[in-house]
Amino acid sequence: MGLIIDSERLSRAFGDHRAVDGLALAIAPGEIFGLLGPNGAGKTTTIRMLSTLLPPSGGTARVCGFDVVRSAGEVRRRIGYVMQQVSPMGYYLLTGREKAEIEAALYHVPRRRLKARVGEVLELVGLSESADRLVQEYSGGMQKRLDLACGLLHQPELLILDEPTLGLDVQSRHHMWDHIRSLCDEGMTVLLATNYMDEADRLCDRLTIIDHGRQVVGGTPAELKAALGVATLDEVFLRHTGHALREESG
Numbered sequence: 001m002g003l004i005i006d007s008e009r010l011s012r013a014f015g016d017h018r019a020v021d022g023l024a025l026a027i028a029p030g031e032i033f034g035l036l037g038p039n040g041a042g043k044t045t046t047i048r049m050l051s052t053l054l055p056p057s058g059g060t061a062r063v064c065g066f067d068v069v070r071s072a073g074e075v076r077r078r079i080g081y082v083m084q085q086v087s088p089m090g091y092y093l094l095t096g097r098e099k100a101e102i103e104a105a106l107y108h109v110p111r112r113r114l115k116a117r118v119g120e121v122l123e124l125v126g127l128s129e130s131a132d133r134l135v136q137e138y139s140g141g142m143q144k145r146l147d148l149a150c151g152l153l154h155q156p157e158l159l160i161l162d163e164p165t166l167g168l169d170v171q172s173r174h175h176m177w178d179h180i181r182s183l184c185d186e187g188m189t190v191l192l193a194t195n196y197m198d199e200a201d202r203l204c205d206r207l208t209i210i211d212h213g214r215q216v217v218g219g220t221p222a223e224l225k226a227a228l229g230v231a232t233l234d235e236v237f238l239r240h241t242g243h244a245l246r247e248e249s250g
């Protein structure tokens with residue numbers, strides 16, 4: 001089977017600023033692949049290009065076998081994108097189930113399958129019992145799980161997660177990790193952008209660290225730690241993004 005994400009020299013400039021500069025990604029089916037980098041490194045810009053929301057200004061990317069520019073519709077049908085920010089305010093007046101039903105219609109889940117599919121994804125993320133409560137009564141962790149469920153409605157081949165545990169407490173983060181891991185056990189591919197190194201260490205099969213839009217290093221968490229002889233991905237990250245040097249010299 002081919003690669004799920006395959007990019008060459010993928011780039012995006014905003015004016016003179018190169019937000020993403022020559023990214024080469026090769027992500028295989030069933031992998032959890034981490035995109036790591038300091039604030040402003042280019043993670044969200046990369047994700048927006050891969051999910052067809054932003055055209056690249058250079059290079060190419062194929063997602064699920066389709067070019068993100070020439071075959072954007074084919075790509076969109078095959079991916080789920082769970083964005084960083086919490087759900088828009090309007091949704092708070094709906095129940096979790098109602099929100100998922102609206103999203104299912106937007107994702108073109110067939111009408112006759114819609115209610116059953118909504119039930120399935122809510123079950124998958126452990127929200128069946130809270131499905132008929134208002135979203136505004138959900139905790140932050142429940143809202144993130146509802147967002148995850150909505151990203152799964154159309155059974156995507158690739159799930160793109162931007163900071164899926166931002167702002168969650170330890171217990172909710174562990175729950176979310178379990179859900180993500182179980183999706184991959186069933187063959188889904190996940191692209192995960194995160195600022196949490198412990199999250200990347202636990203979840204990612206492989207990862208790449210980007211800084212100023214460029215890849216600085218890539219590999220499995222174990223390889224990256226072993227190469228530097230350090231115990232944590234935090235140390236790997238700080239060394240490769242140069243922040244440790246600045247701290248030492250300052």
Ligand SMILES: Nc1ncnc2c1ncn2[C@@H]1O[C@H](COP(=O)(O)OP(=O)(O)OP(=O)(O)O)[C@@H](O)[C@H]1O
Binds near residue numbers: 040042045
């Ligand atoms: N629409 C835009 N117009 C101009 N500059 C932009 C635009 N979007 C992003 N940028 C710039 O591109 C760079 C990369 O931003 P991006 O949001 O991709 O970073 P990030 O790695 O996702 O950061 P964070 O961890 O803070 O979410 C930043 O310098 C940002 O200011």
